[in-house]
Amino acid sequence: MLGGQALAGSSADVYSPADSVDFGKNLAIALVLFGLGAAGILIGQVQSPIFHTILDTSAFLSSGLIALLLWDISKRTDQPLAWFLAIAVGVVAAAELVHTLIALERLSWESAAEAEIRWRAGSWGPSGYIGAVGVGTALLLRVYPRRVGAVFALALILLYAALFAIFQAAPRYMLPGFFGITRPTLIGVPLLWACVAFGYWRLERSSQVARAVFASAVVMALAHCFMLFSQPADDPTAIIGTGMVAHFGKVAADLLMLLSLTQIGAADTARRLRAEAELIRLNRSLEQRVGERTAELVAANARLSQAVEQRDLLLREVYHRVKNNLQLIDSICTLQARRLADPEAKTALKGLRRRLYALGLVHQQLMSSADLKTFDVSPFLMELSENIIEGTGQRDIRLSVNAIPLYVGLDFAIPLGLLVTELVTNSLKHAFPDGKGNIEVVLDRKEDGTMVLVVSDDGAGYDIHEASHKGKTAGLGTALIAGLVSQLRAVINVRRMNGTISEVLFAQDEAS
Amino acid sequence: MTALEKAVLIVEDEHVIALGLAVRIEDMGLEVCGTADTADDAVAQARLHRPAVILMDMRLRGSKDGVDAAQAIYESVGSKIIFVTGSREQKTIDRISQDHPFAILFKPVSDGALEIKVSEAMLAAGHA
Numbered sequence: 001m002l003g004g005q006a007l008a009g010s011s012a013d014v015y016s017p018a019d020s021v022d023f024g025k026n027l028a029i030a031l032v033l034f035g036l037g038a039a040g041i042l043i044g045q046v047q048s049p050i051f052h053t054i055l056d057t058s059a060f061l062s063s064g065l066i067a068l069l070l071w072d073i074s075k076r077t078d079q080p081l082a083w084f085l086a087i088a089v090g091v092v093a094a095a096e097l098v099h100t101l102i103a104l105e106r107l108s109w110e111s112a113a114e115a116e117i118r119w120r121a122g123s124w125g126p127s128g129y130i131g132a133v134g135v136g137t138a139l140l141l142r143v144y145p146r147r148v149g150a151v152f153a154l155a156l157i158l159l160y161a162a163l164f165a166i167f168q169a170a171p172r173y174m175l176p177g178f179f180g181i182t183r184p185t186l187i188g189v190p191l192l193w194a195c196v197a198f199g200y201w202r203l204e205r206s207s208q209v210a211r212a213v214f215a216s217a218v219v220m221a222l223a224h225c226f227m228l229f230s231q232p233a234d235d236p237t238a239i240i241g242t243g244m245v246a247h248f249g250k251v252a253a254d255l256l257m258l259l260s261l262t263q264i265g266a267a268d269t270a271r272r273l274r275a276e277a278e279l280i281r282l283n284r285s286l287e288q289r290v291g292e293r294t295a296e297l298v299a300a301n302a303r304l305s306q307a308v309e310q311r312d313l314l315l316r317e318v319y320h321r322v323k324n325n326l327q328l329i330d331s332i333c334t335l336q337a338r339r340l341a342d343p344e345a346k347t348a349l350k351g352l353r354r355r356l357y358a359l360g361l362v363h364q365q366l367m368s369s370a371d372l373k374t375f376d377v378s379p380f381l382m383e384l385s386e387n388i389i390e391g392t393g394q395r396d397i398r399l400s401v402n403a404i405p406l407y408v409g410l411d412f413a414i415p416l417g418l419l420v421t422e423l424v425t426n427s428l429k430h431a432f433p434d435g436k437g438n439i440e441v442v443l444d445r446k447e448d449g450t451m452v453l454v455v456s457d458d459g460a461g462y463d464i465h466e467a468s469h470k471g472k473t474a475g476l477g478t479a480l481i482a483g484l485v486s487q488l489r490a491v492i493n494v495r496r497m498n499g500t501i502s503e504v505l506f507a508q509d510e511a512s
Numbered sequence: 513m514t515a516l517e518k519a520v521l522i523v524e525d526e527h528v529i530a531l532g533l534a535v536r537i538e539d540m541g542l543e544v545c546g547t548a549d550t551a552d553d554a555v556a557q558a559r560l561h562r563p564a565v566i567l568m569d570m571r572l573r574g575s576k577d578g579v580d581a582a583q584a585i586y587e588s589v590g591s592k593i594i595f596v597t598g599s600r601e602q603k604t605i606d607r608i609s610q611d612h613p614f615a616i617l618f619k620p621v622s623d624g625a626l627e628i629k630v631s632e633a634m635l636a637a638g639h640a
Contacts, residue, residue: 320598324526327598327619331532338535360620368600383622390624 021208021263027215030256034219037252038226038245045240049116053103055247060096062254063131067093069261073209074146081142082209087149088134091156095127117232121172125186126163128224130156132192135213139199173232181228190228193221208267212260216253223249315372323363330356350391351476354425357387358417366410377413377443378403384417385441388424396436397428403443412488416453419484422477423455423502431459431500449508458499516564516591518639519545520630523554523581524569524596533567533596533626540627542634551576551584558585564637565614565630570597570604582611592633596621 040046067090074082102119134156141148170185177184197217204210223246230243330353337349361384365375382401389397408416420441427439442454485492490506520537522544524530530547537544545561548554550573558566558581566585570578582593592614597604600618608616614636615629 316599316601323598323619324529327532328526328528330620331526331529331535334532334535335528357620357622364598364600364618364620367598387622387624390622 056100064093084138128189190224216257219253374407427457431457456501521563551581554581
């Protein structure tokens with residue numbers, strides 16, 4: 001795969017023939033081209049040094065171009081195989097250049113024909129071997145890091161030098177022997193290319209570059225077979241043109257490789273364009289869905305806030321009505337008290353009004369709270385206690401309220417408010433015969449989390465048990481205190497120490 | 513403008529509550545010159561009796577509320593107006609504040625708070 005592997009997944013479902021390269025077809029085209037060329041050369045008995053140079057130059061240029069393309073691919077896609085192939089083909093291109101340029105060389109004592117055989121024919125073998133060995137080794141090296149490439153290049157160059165020396169020593173042409181082969185030293189080249197083709201075909205099915213190499217290697221193997229039968233041009237028994245067919249085949253193999261690599265790039269571009277189009281389409285549909293979903297959420301949100309608003313409105317209205325009804329009862333008590341002559345009955349109604357006030361105050365606090373459920377207990381206790389003290393008309397009683405910040409709900413505030421009402425009322429009733437003194441209301445949290453409510457005075461004192469025997473009003477207050485303490489799951493301690501201290505202990509979770 | 517009467521006008525749409533307030537005012541030793549349950553009646557009675565102090569509920573019978581009545585009374589009579597409201601919402605308080613209230617009391621109104629504010633209003637109106 002040339003590039004865009006990240007997109008391979010997303011484009012799999014939009015597979016198109018335009019996205020892939022048909023290496024079989026390429027190979028067929030190359031083989032047909034090679035066949036036609038070979039037939040033309042053999043029938044036409046082409047054996048021109050100029051034609052030879054044209055083909056050598058073509059082989060150099062095409063392999064050089066292939067090396068550059070592979071290098072580019074390896075840079076872009078980070079494929080080690082392309083990197084090692086680029087090095088191998090690069091060395092081959094250099095060898096092809098040597099083979100091309102060396103035709104210009106001639107030692108002073110040589111004839112043109114002798115030079116042709118010594119240099120041109122002598123440098124064919126090394127470049128042939130170096131190509132097959134290099135491309136084959138690249139396959140084996142593909143699992144190694146890229147830095148191995150330097151060693152690989154050096155090894156190939158040294159191998160080329162060694163082969164060059166060996167081929168200078170070895171005879172170029174021999175009399176037709178086994179199967180009529182005239183150049184047995186070159187027998188390894190087509191065999192090696194066949195091995196390369198087999199190796200690439202078997203080992204690297206997933207890589208498109210490897211498929212391209214496979215196709216070219218097949219043509220290379222065939223081309224190099226023809227070279228085995230080449231003979232010097234001046235040999236009258238020679239089959240004219242076998243060498244040129246081999247040259248032509250090599251160029252055809254290179255062109256096949258170029259075609260394949262170009263197609264890989266084009267296919268990749270096609271795949272990327274398709275993927276991009278798909279991505280744009282998906283993005284659009286995603287945006288549309290996001291838009292729809294957002295609209296739905298906005299609508300749901302609006303419905304919810306409307307529901308919450310309605311709930312708040314209803315709650316406020318309910319609190320208001322409860323408060324109003326309490327106010328009505330309070331007014332009736334006021335009116336009734338006026339018509340009563342019995343002081344005990346008047347006192348009882350006054351006591352009832354105090355308790356109604358506590359209930360009304362809880363609802364007032366709830367109405368003005370932000371969440372309509374809880375309110376801060378501190379100002380509530382202050383207003384509650386103040387009202388009780390004001391009600392007695394005793395102006396010289398100082399009240400202090402110290403409460404920790406604590407948000408309480410209806411279920412806790414009502415018993416707490418009533419309890420504080422009773423305890424403060426008791427202090428007022430029994431503690432200050434001369435109408436002077438201090439009352440303190442404290443709500444605090446102990447270290448162990450227990451909540452403590454303290455109502456204390458510095459007055460004459462009373463006994464909750466004694467008080468209960470004195471009369472109905474005191475009895476009612478005591479009964480209420482007992483009931484409220486029990487409702488709060490609390491414990492009450494009453495102590496007399498420079499006054500009366502009532503301490504109510506209850507668990508924190510009762511308050512929430 | 514002549515001096516206002518040392519009397520209290522009670523504006524409240526719940527008659528029983530109005531009666532209760534009247535008793536509490538009378539228990540302070542003050543005269544209640546009348547009660548009204550609509551804004552228009554409140555304005556009419558205020559013009560008639562010229563009371564020094566008016567206890568004004570926010571919610572009244574009819575389309576006008578306590579602030580509408582108070583506005584008209586403030587301009588024509590000049591009584592000290594103590595608002596008595598069931599709502600502690602900022603919206604209500606803001607509306608009341610537009611209209612020169614002498615004081616705002618929140619229901620339930622304690623006897624002590626009522627007496628203090630009414631006495632202060634009387635004093636401010638020139639009645640000891």
